[in-house]
């Protein structure tokens with residue numbers, strides 16, 4: 572992608588601009604996890620720690636958000652601080668990203684919108700916690716995250732910790748298969764379930780090295796296949812919460828969401844917040860550790876992509 576023909580509303584932080592100019596490894600990071608995924612101040616601590624972890628592993632972090640109509644690729648610490656304290660920031664996905672920019676608004680980018688921005692900025696690796704997917708009851712509600720379609724069309728390798736058990740996991744994997752999205756688990760055969768290492772479902776693909784994941788990304792491009800890859804990185808064993816512990820809390824949170832008629836974009840934030848409360852903060856501690864773990868793997872993949880790119 573040309574680095575010159577970018578619209579003026581896309582801006583880079585000085586650190587990311589320098590890394591782009593030097594062809595260094597860059598890892599994109601989303602911002603909805605900051606505004607809608609965790610409470611303040613843990614969200615700000617997490618965002619700073621994730622950026623440090625990316626740097627400590629040889630890459631440059633690029634947290635992405637829309638601020639006053641500018642699509643920022645890389646945030647200053649001041650911008651990160653103010654976003655972390657804007658819980659009513661818009662939650663931007665493919666459908667609403669352009670309207671927010673055009674209207675001079677401020678919003679956090681979901682996985683889908685972060686992928687779009689990263690691709691425009693020439694970044695191919697992205698670390699997050701969890702992606703959106705097929706929600707339980709989707710056969711009635713039709714609630715399927717735009718993240719899945721984005722993986723089918725935008726060439727980014729997204730590192731997550733698997734799918735949360737707040738989603739219908741078999742249907743999420745089924746849709747990804749239909750869309751032709753490679754789902755690669757790092758280092759084990761079982762597909763991980765975010766807070767837990769094993770979802771009980773087999774992973775469609777397994778690759779054990781960052782170099783192998785980068786090679787698969789390049790090979791898809793060489794084949795002319797559109798879209799990205801989803802890498803599922805199991806939470807470290809020391810930080811996991813067993814599925815038996817999580818499932819009753821997830822079911823309770825889901826029942827409350829149904830009873831209160833929570834819908835569309837509000838479902839994921841509502842469930843995450845209730846599970847945080849029901850687990851007395853344990854889900855949040857695990858969430859932070861798995862994001863850091865994903866930042867490390869994404870940095871390693873980005874380093875492989877940057878040395879092998881040209």
Ligand code: PSU
Pocket residue numbers: 601603604605607608609680681682683700701702703704715716717718735835836837838839843
């Ligand atoms: N899963 C998490 N934490 C999050 C999200 C998902 O563990 O913060 C966010 C991501 O930004 C993801 C979005 O892209 O929720 C999906 O929202 P929806 O289900 O409304 O598509």
